[in-house]
Amino acid sequence: MKNFSISIRQVDAVRVLDISGELDAHTASQLENSLKSLIDQDQILIIVNCRGLDYIASAGLGVFMAYIEDVRGMGGDIKLTNMNERVYNVFDLLGFPTLYDIHDDESEALTGFKK
Amino acid sequence: MSRNKNIFSISVEASTSHLSKVRDFVAEHAQNLGMSEKDVAEMRLAVDEAYTNIIKHAYKNTPSKPVEIQFGFDKSQVWISITDQGESFDPSTYNEPDLLKRIKNKQRGGMGVYLIRKLMDNVQYNRHGQVNEIRMVKHL
Helix, strand or coil: CCEEEEEEEEEEEEEEEEEEEEEECCCCHHHHHHHHHHHHHCEEEEEEEEEEEECCHHHHHHHHHHHHHHHHHHCCCEEEEEHHHHHHHHHCCCCHHHHHCCECCCHHHHHHCEE | CCCCCCEEEEEECCHHHHHHHHHHHHHHHHHCCCHHHHHHHHHHHHHHHHHHHHHHHHHHCCCCEEEEEEEEEECCEEEEEEEEECCCCHHHHCCCCCCHHHHCCCCCCCCHHHHHHHHCCCCEEEECCCEEEEEEECCC
16 A cells, blocks of 8 residues: 655745655545644744655645645745646646645745745 | 456445555556556546545445445446445535635535546436445546
């Protein structure tokens, strides 16, 4: 069975979540716990780097839907980067690109937080 | 050319722990048919969304309940049929999700049915006695 994993890095004031594997209704709770724990610690400048993400289902997108409003309300953001084409297509089908800050590369998202 | 229909099936319990197995079952048969990478990815996601909905809504996260997934094809189409014996889904009550509204209300979910319709060419919900079927078709 394929896995899903998360690791967290700090780049200046930003927390970067590197996610990899398959994000579905079974693995979404892992991402949820990580995001929730960052937000609980007022770490609200968040980048989710999807370089290693092979697959996403709507349960995975649901995690981003649940927390974006809180994070933006606190003055932060959850920016998404480095998606492969298949993963991006799922975000696109559901209309995410108009409401979320999605970048090809992490460095662009980091620059976005410095503005 | 053979006119025989070709059908493969697996039975699983209604648990998200089987999601990757169910996706791989569909993807493997779709790949064996020579479907494009895009079509294979779309079928993989469609079966995931439909099976997840059965786990969460038809069976309300009761993991011992049975689900059967069938992959079939003939000359003109490929289909995935999933059956369960839980609460039935009424597609007439379903509206296209408004992402902005859902985000504002911190709602999640409710996107699966919409995705399935986008990914597949034809989607039908049937009920035979106590058995619900979702049948999702891609034309070849």
